[in-house]
Amino acid sequence: MDLFEYQGKSLYENFDIAHPNSHLINKIEDLEEDFTLSYPVVVKAQVQVGGRGKAGGIKLANNYEELLLFSQEILGMDIKGHVVEKILIEEASEINEEYYLSFTLDRSEKKISNDA
Numbered sequence: 001m002d003l004f005e006y007q008g009k010s011l012y013e014n015f016d017i018a019h020p021n022s023h024l025i026n027k028i029e030d031l032e033e034d035f036t037l038s039y040p041v042v043v044k045a046q047v048q049v050g051g052r053g054k055a056g057g058i059k060l061a062n063n064y065e066e067l068l069l070f071s072q073e074i075l076g077m078d079i080k081g082h083v084v085e086k087i088l089i090e091e092a093s094e095i096n097e098e099y100y101l102s103f104t105l106d107r108s109e110k111k112i113s114n115d116a
Contacts, residue, residue, distance in 0.1 A: 004046045006088045022090035028071060033064050040092040043070040047082035055079045060092060 003011075012019045021037055024046075045057030052058050057079050061067040067089065077084045106113040 002048050004048060004086070005044060006046055006086065009088075020091045020093050022088050024086060024088055025071070026086050028068070028075065031068060031071060035089075037089060037091050039063055039067075041067060042090050042092050043067060043074055044088045044090060045074050045077060045079060045084040046086040046088055047079050047084055049080045049082050052079060057084060061089075 006022070006024045009019050009022060011017075023035055023037060025031060040060055040062045043059045043061055045052050045055075047057065055077075057074055057077060059066075059070040059074070061070050071087055071089075074084055074087050104113040105111070
């Protein structure tokens, strides 16, 4: 299953899993100077490909002017053949530790693979 980040965050909300406040936009006109998020915010390209940050698709905005500039730069950007049509604006978080979880499905057995 391939989910965009904003779709995953929606699932978090449905199950009361804590996550930063965010706002999804499709076009610059959706930005509001007085929206309910606190600065700094992270402007994130919503594409289903790795390397968004290195490609310039994730930026930290400290005020509305930066938010507007970065949103204009990121919307419509091509990241590895994926055109950015949506951006997620999210309150920045202090990250103490990061963990990644993955698993492989064995489709023939219809279960999670035991291979490491």
